[in-house]
Amino acid sequence: MRLTAEAPTPDWDSFEFALECADMELRCYYDTVTGEVCVTGPFEDDPGERERIDADPRRYLEIDRLPAHERYQWMARFATEEVGDALLREKLLRALEGRGPFRRFKDALLSAPQERERWFAYQANALRRAIEQWFAARDLPVRAAPPWARRDGGYLHK
Structure with a gap:
């Protein structure tokens, strides 16, 4: 730029x-x-x-x-590279399977408010990039x- x-x-x-x-x-x-x-x-x-x-x-x-696939990749990268808790990581990766992954991913983060906030910051940075x-x-x-x-x-x- x-x-x-x-x-x-x-x-x-x-x-x-x-x-x-x-x-x-x-x-x-x-x-x-x-x-x-x-x-x-x-x-x-x-x-x-x-x-x-x-x-x-x-x-x-x-x-x-x-493109949806790009936003999907952000979620997959966040789950695999940024989430330290193994159980939450697996929950997020399962949420990405099948139809409606965007809603399920956000819903899966409801039980982990700090990770949810980290996700929104990660997503904002990816959008800015x-x-x-x-x-x-x-x-x-x-x-x-x-x-x-x-x-x-x-x-x-x-």
């Missing part, structure tokens, strides 16, 4: 929403001029937004949702570092 004074400052919170958006009717776009995230769908706040995006496709880059990778893959500069960047100017995720 490059910092440049001429680039926009992305709306980091909206970008997180866009990557995690579960509503298949919505499409999210990054405005490379303003840094805003535009959301289109059946209930648009601005009915002309879709037309603006279509009229200038180089300005607006679609933000694809994180994905955001940084999105910008890096497109060589898109930003004016300001994301709020999770370290104080020394480096990024948490390389």
Whole structure:
């Protein structure tokens, strides 16, 4: 991720929403001029937004949702690499089998509040890494570092 004074400052919170958006009717776009995230769908706040995006496709880059398999891998890595309690680790890995692993995984963590908090921190870091990778893959500069960047100017995720 490059910092440049001429680039926009992305709306980091909206970008997180866009990557995690579960509503298949919505499409999210990054405005490379303003840094805003535009959301289109059946209930648009601005009915002309879709037309603006279509009229200038180089300005607006679609933000694809994180694939389910990637989020699944985060859960599997957390369980195998971060959870020290063998019984909880096995419970989490069993939760990942079959249909509905995302809900079962979170439910399995209900009995371990400290591990549940660690999971949410782990997931947030993985999401932030994905955001940084999105910008890096497109060589898109930003004016300001994301709020999770370290104080020394480096990024948490390389």
